[in-house]
Amino acid sequence: MSDLQGKRILITREAKQAKVFSEKISASGGIPVEVPLLKISNKVAENREFIFAKLPSYHWVIFTSANGVHCFFEQLPNHLTSLLENIKIAVVGHKTEEALKQYQFVADLMPEVYDADSLAEIFLKKYQAGETILLVRGNLSRDVLPRVFTKKGIGFDAIEVYETQMNRESAALLKRVIAADEIDFITFTSPSTVEAFAELSGNYTAIPCVCIGTTTKKAAEEHGFSSILTAQIFTIEGMIEEMRNHIN
Known part of the structure; x- marks a missing residue:
């Protein structure tokens, strides 16, 4: 396995944008799990x-x-x-x-x-x-x-x-994914994704999360996440690099 070592990574961003993120995670050896929490x-x-x-x-x-x-x-x-x-x-x-x-x-x-x-x-x-x-x-x-x-x-x-807008249609899927206890990282690409996750998941904050930047990190802290990784370069590539470094 390559850098992400088969880790299951939850992608919460809007569906169209999630595809590119998923492809990059797969190319880095991770397993993307798409649950779009926003609609744009x-x-x-x-x-x-x-x-x-x-x-x-x-x-x-x-x-x-x-x-x-x-x-x-x-x-x-x-x-x-x-x-x-x-x-x-x-x-x-x-x-x-x-x-x-x-x-x-x-x-x-x-x-x-x-x-x-x-x-x-x-x-x-x-x-x-x-x-x-x-x-x-x-x-x-x-x-x-x-x-x-x-x-x-x-x-x-x-x-x-x-x-x-919050994609409430994803609430049931999100809860099933979390209940399966198979997610290694949650990714947040905006404060809005953090807020949507907190509301739709029931504010479940035990899984490590990866934030695209400091503003998103602040939202994660405010919602009670204790294990937070933050990209050094505020891009999805930066988020993947941060997960690589954390794993290895």
Whole structure:
């Protein structure tokens, strides 16, 4: 067996995204167990027409997730796409940039540490007074950037282009998987996955969990997990590497 030594690893992220994670775990010698605890869907924002009409006036568009990128471009009329060529784009990390590249755009700004706090820090160093900002979000996106911008007196517009909901249909499957006592690691790729697991499992926290980053780790701590691994690089590859190191 290879690095993950046949360990059974619970994947809690949304179904479409879970497939890639499963493939990487299998390739590393682990056994993925998919129980998607979230559902992600396009959301038509009330201010969408206003934002799209105003698009030429923005100096920056900020994406804080790959979901935000995909849902934004799915909703953006084709004839407006070229307007982004004249707008600077900031992303939270390289997975978000990979999503951006699918639409033939490259980020102008990306932090070395893939979280909103780091993005806020480097963005403020690049931002020039008077520049206008469009922040692309989901309904459960963290308020780090809005809070920083408000504190600094920086005006911005925000548009919610996707919605994350708890996948209650997975509750019975989740409980069966846990009851079988065959899971070696639970993986959490966002605070939302932690919260969904806690609610749908009855807050079962005895199994070691692996978190994609420090924000997710904080959510796991708040829900009572005592054995927590946190990726050094905030990606699913980083999570796999952390499990490898722990096992070996």
